[in-house]
Amino acid sequence: MVDEMVLITQQWLNDTYSGKHGYNPVEESGKTGWDTIYGLTRALQIELGISEPADNFGPTTQRLFKPLKRQAPDSKPSNMNFILQGALWCKGFNPGGFTGVFYEKTENAVKEFQKAAGLTTQDGIVTTLIMKALLDMSAFKLVSGGNSRIRQIQQNLNRDYNDYIGLMPCDGLYGRDTNKALIYALQKEEGMSTSVANGFFGNGTTSLCPTLTPGDSRTGFVLIVQYALYCNGKSFDPGEFDGKYGVGVVSAVKAFQEFMCLPQTGYADMPTIKALLSSSGDTTRTASACDTATIITAEKAQTLRNNGYKTVGRYLTGNVRTSSGLTSKALTSKELAVILDAGLKVFPIYQDGGYESSYFVKDQGTRDAYSAASAARRLGFPSGTTIYFAVDFDAYDYEVTDKIIPYFQEIKSAFTKMQTFSTAPKYEIGVYGPRNICIRTSEAGLTKYSFVANMSTGFSGNLGYPMPNNWAFDQFYEGTIGSGSGSIGIDKDGFSGRDSGASNVNPPSDPVYDARLRTLTDILSTIPALENLTSLANAMFEFDTTETIFTSPELDIILSTSLLASIPSEGSPNTITITNGKPGAYITGLLGDTQTSLTASQIDSYQNLLNSLSLSVRNGYLEVYVNPTAESLNIQIKIYTPDIPVGDNVTTGLTTTITFKIKTYKGVPVTSPESELALDWPSYDQYLFPVVGVAALLLIGNMGSDLTNNKGVKVATALSAMLLAIFAYYTS
Structure with missing residues (x-):
C-alpha cells in the first residue's frame, strides 16, 4: 500500500540530492524501507558537510548533529527540517505535512515519538539520540503479535538506560x-x-x-x-x-x-x-549429561563416571576432522557395549552435515531420516528412542521457514512411513540447534524434544529467545576432562529429565535380510540416476513392496522387490546372463553391424554400466524391457539374483525391478508418431530387444544423480528418438 507522504519524501530526496557525491537515489515506491532510511541518512550527512556519506548514523554524524527545535513563525524552510519530517513520516508519526519548517505540528510529532520511546523528557526537541532513532527501521509502536508488557519493559529501559543503549525498539517483541x-x-x-x-x-x-x-x-x-x-x-x-x-x-x-x-x-x-x-548461563555449573565426537573407551567411560556424568550423546554416523585428518565419530556396537557396561545412558545424534544453509535442500530430510533410523536400528536402539537431527549453524528466521521446517517435515513423513513397517522400531524426532530452531520445529509439531545449542551465545537464534519448553539437553560449555588414555573432550549438557536416554539396546540379527539389503544397495549404487537414493535401501527397508521412489514432471522411478527369485526363460533375446560378476554378452556382439548407430563413447558408456551392474549381481540375470506409449517411454530393468550368499553354504534370492517412466516433456510425447506405437513390439523380440536394450541402458546411464535438475532427463526426447530410429531400422 502506497503512503503518499513517504512517496513525497522519496521524490524530494531524489530531486534534491541526485548527482551529489555520496547520495544513492532511492526507489520512489511510497513504501518505507531501508533504502529510504539510508537516503535520509546520507542526505543528513551531506547537509552536515561530511565528505564521504554512508548508510549508518556513526560517530561523526553524532558529533556534528545539532539539536532541532520549534522555529519562530515565518521561518524559512530548511533541508534539515525536510529530512526530519520525512523521517517522522517513515516512522509513522505525523508532523502535519512536508513543509521544511519546524512548527507546532512537527513539535507535537516529536513529543509523541518521545512518549512512544518511553522517555521522561517530552519537550519536542530533536537531540542526537532522537534523530539517530528516527533514522532506523525499528518500530516504536506495538506491532502485530507484540506484547504490551514487553513494550513497557522496552520503554522503561529507554527511560533509565538510554545513555548506555540509545533508544531501542518499543514494538512489544522480545528479541x-x-x-x-x-x-x-x-x-x-x-x-x-x-x-x-x-x-x-x-x-x-x-x-x-x-x-x-x-x-x-x-x-x-x-x-x-x-x-x-x-x-x-x-x-x-x-x-x-x-x-x-x-x-x-x-x-x-x-x-x-x-x-x-x-x-x-x-x-x-x-x-x-x-x-x-545469556543462553549458556553459568558455564561453571555441574552437569550430569554431555556429548562428544570421541569414541568412548573403557578408560574414557570411567572418566565420565568419575566426573558425575550419567548420560552421553553420541553420533550415529559420520566423521570429525582432527589434526591427523578425518576420524570416525560413528557409534559402534562395541563402543555402545562399553558405554552401557559403565552404567552410562546414551542419546543418539545424527549429523552428516548441517553446518550451513546449503545442506538443507529438497529430499535431504528423507535421506537423513532413513540413514539415521537405519543406523539406530542396526545398533539396537529401542522404540521410543529420540534421535536428534543437527542444525549446526545460525539460521536466520527466514531460513528456518524456507529450509529447516521443510527438512523436518520430510523427516516426519519418513518416520511416519517407517512406523508402518511391522518390524521397525518406532523412533521419535528431536532437534539439535539454536533456540529459535528448537522452538519453531516444536511449535510446528515436528519434534518431540530439543537438544539446545546454548553454547553459541552470540547466535541470532539464541539472543532474545527463551529456552524451548521441550528442552531435553542444554549444551553450554566445551572442555576436556581426564588425563592420559582417559582424557576426553566433551560438551557439558544440562539435563532436564524429559529424555533419559537409552539404557539398553537389542541389535537385530537377520543375516538373510542383511544379505538381500547389501545386494539391493549395490545394485542401486551402480546406476548414476539412483546414486542419491541408495539411502532408501537401509535397515528400515521392507521387501516384497512396490513404490515410486522419485517423481518429477519429466520422470518417475518405481522400485519393486520380490523375494521370489525366479529365473527367466533360457534364450530370451532381452536377457543377459551374468556369471561371476561378468556379463555373458557384450555390446559389440549384441549390435553387430548396427553398432555404427552409436558413437564409441556411447558404446563404452553402455559397457561400463553393464559391467558395474554385473559386479553387483555376481550371479544372475539382467532383463531390459522397453514399452513406449503416447504419454511416456517406460524402461524396465529387471535383475534376478537367485543365489545371494548368506553364509555357511546358505543362499537367498531377490528380484529387483526398476522402472524408469520418462514422461512427456513440455507437452510433447516422448515417442511419436502415434501410429508407430501400434506395432506389436514383442513380435520383433529376437531382432529388436538386444538393440533397444542397449539404447535403453544408455539412456539410463546418461541420467545424472541430481534428478531434480537433470540434463540427462531433459534430453530424454532425443534419446527416445534414437530408440525409435533403431526400431525403424529393423522394421523398415
Missing part, C-alpha cells in the same frame, strides 16, 4: 535488542562505565553479578530481574514491575530455577540471572 539492553542495564547497575559496558555477559559482568533475596532494596537490580523473568515466558511472570523483591518475584524465580534445573532457592543469584540473560 536480541531487548536482550542486550537488559545486559547493558545490569552492567550499569554493577557500576560499569559506558566505555566498558558492552551488552555481553562476560567474565566482568559475571564477577560483579549480585545475589538478590526477598526484601532486597536495590531497586535497579530487582527491576532487571523482573523484566528478565517476564521476557523468558509468561510462566515466570513476577507481577508488577515495581522493583520490589516480594512474593511474586520469589515464586517466579523458583519456577524458572525448576524449569532450568537449577537449585530452587528463590534467590536471584549469579547462575539464575545469567541463565535469564
Whole structure:
C-alpha cells in the first residue's frame, strides 16, 4: 500500500540530492524501507558537510548533529527540517505535512515519538539520540503479535538506560535488542562505565553479578530481574514491575530455577540471572549429561563416571576432522557395549552435515531420516528412542521457514512411513540447534524434544529467545576432562529429565535380510540416476513392496522387490546372463553391424554400466524391457539374483525391478508418431530387444544423480528418438 507522504519524501530526496557525491537515489515506491532510511541518512550527512556519506548514523554524524527545535513563525524552510519530517513520516508519526519548517505540528510529532520511546523528557526537541532513532527501521509502536508488557519493559529501559543503549525498539517483541539492553542495564547497575559496558555477559559482568533475596532494596537490580523473568515466558511472570523483591518475584524465580534445573532457592543469584540473560548461563555449573565426537573407551567411560556424568550423546554416523585428518565419530556396537557396561545412558545424534544453509535442500530430510533410523536400528536402539537431527549453524528466521521446517517435515513423513513397517522400531524426532530452531520445529509439531545449542551465545537464534519448553539437553560449555588414555573432550549438557536416554539396546540379527539389503544397495549404487537414493535401501527397508521412489514432471522411478527369485526363460533375446560378476554378452556382439548407430563413447558408456551392474549381481540375470506409449517411454530393468550368499553354504534370492517412466516433456510425447506405437513390439523380440536394450541402458546411464535438475532427463526426447530410429531400422 502506497503512503503518499513517504512517496513525497522519496521524490524530494531524489530531486534534491541526485548527482551529489555520496547520495544513492532511492526507489520512489511510497513504501518505507531501508533504502529510504539510508537516503535520509546520507542526505543528513551531506547537509552536515561530511565528505564521504554512508548508510549508518556513526560517530561523526553524532558529533556534528545539532539539536532541532520549534522555529519562530515565518521561518524559512530548511533541508534539515525536510529530512526530519520525512523521517517522522517513515516512522509513522505525523508532523502535519512536508513543509521544511519546524512548527507546532512537527513539535507535537516529536513529543509523541518521545512518549512512544518511553522517555521522561517530552519537550519536542530533536537531540542526537532522537534523530539517530528516527533514522532506523525499528518500530516504536506495538506491532502485530507484540506484547504490551514487553513494550513497557522496552520503554522503561529507554527511560533509565538510554545513555548506555540509545533508544531501542518499543514494538512489544522480545528479541536480541531487548536482550542486550537488559545486559547493558545490569552492567550499569554493577557500576560499569559506558566505555566498558558492552551488552555481553562476560567474565566482568559475571564477577560483579549480585545475589538478590526477598526484601532486597536495590531497586535497579530487582527491576532487571523482573523484566528478565517476564521476557523468558509468561510462566515466570513476577507481577508488577515495581522493583520490589516480594512474593511474586520469589515464586517466579523458583519456577524458572525448576524449569532450568537449577537449585530452587528463590534467590536471584549469579547462575539464575545469567541463565535469564545469556543462553549458556553459568558455564561453571555441574552437569550430569554431555556429548562428544570421541569414541568412548573403557578408560574414557570411567572418566565420565568419575566426573558425575550419567548420560552421553553420541553420533550415529559420520566423521570429525582432527589434526591427523578425518576420524570416525560413528557409534559402534562395541563402543555402545562399553558405554552401557559403565552404567552410562546414551542419546543418539545424527549429523552428516548441517553446518550451513546449503545442506538443507529438497529430499535431504528423507535421506537423513532413513540413514539415521537405519543406523539406530542396526545398533539396537529401542522404540521410543529420540534421535536428534543437527542444525549446526545460525539460521536466520527466514531460513528456518524456507529450509529447516521443510527438512523436518520430510523427516516426519519418513518416520511416519517407517512406523508402518511391522518390524521397525518406532523412533521419535528431536532437534539439535539454536533456540529459535528448537522452538519453531516444536511449535510446528515436528519434534518431540530439543537438544539446545546454548553454547553459541552470540547466535541470532539464541539472543532474545527463551529456552524451548521441550528442552531435553542444554549444551553450554566445551572442555576436556581426564588425563592420559582417559582424557576426553566433551560438551557439558544440562539435563532436564524429559529424555533419559537409552539404557539398553537389542541389535537385530537377520543375516538373510542383511544379505538381500547389501545386494539391493549395490545394485542401486551402480546406476548414476539412483546414486542419491541408495539411502532408501537401509535397515528400515521392507521387501516384497512396490513404490515410486522419485517423481518429477519429466520422470518417475518405481522400485519393486520380490523375494521370489525366479529365473527367466533360457534364450530370451532381452536377457543377459551374468556369471561371476561378468556379463555373458557384450555390446559389440549384441549390435553387430548396427553398432555404427552409436558413437564409441556411447558404446563404452553402455559397457561400463553393464559391467558395474554385473559386479553387483555376481550371479544372475539382467532383463531390459522397453514399452513406449503416447504419454511416456517406460524402461524396465529387471535383475534376478537367485543365489545371494548368506553364509555357511546358505543362499537367498531377490528380484529387483526398476522402472524408469520418462514422461512427456513440455507437452510433447516422448515417442511419436502415434501410429508407430501400434506395432506389436514383442513380435520383433529376437531382432529388436538386444538393440533397444542397449539404447535403453544408455539412456539410463546418461541420467545424472541430481534428478531434480537433470540434463540427462531433459534430453530424454532425443534419446527416445534414437530408440525409435533403431526400431525403424529393423522394421523398415
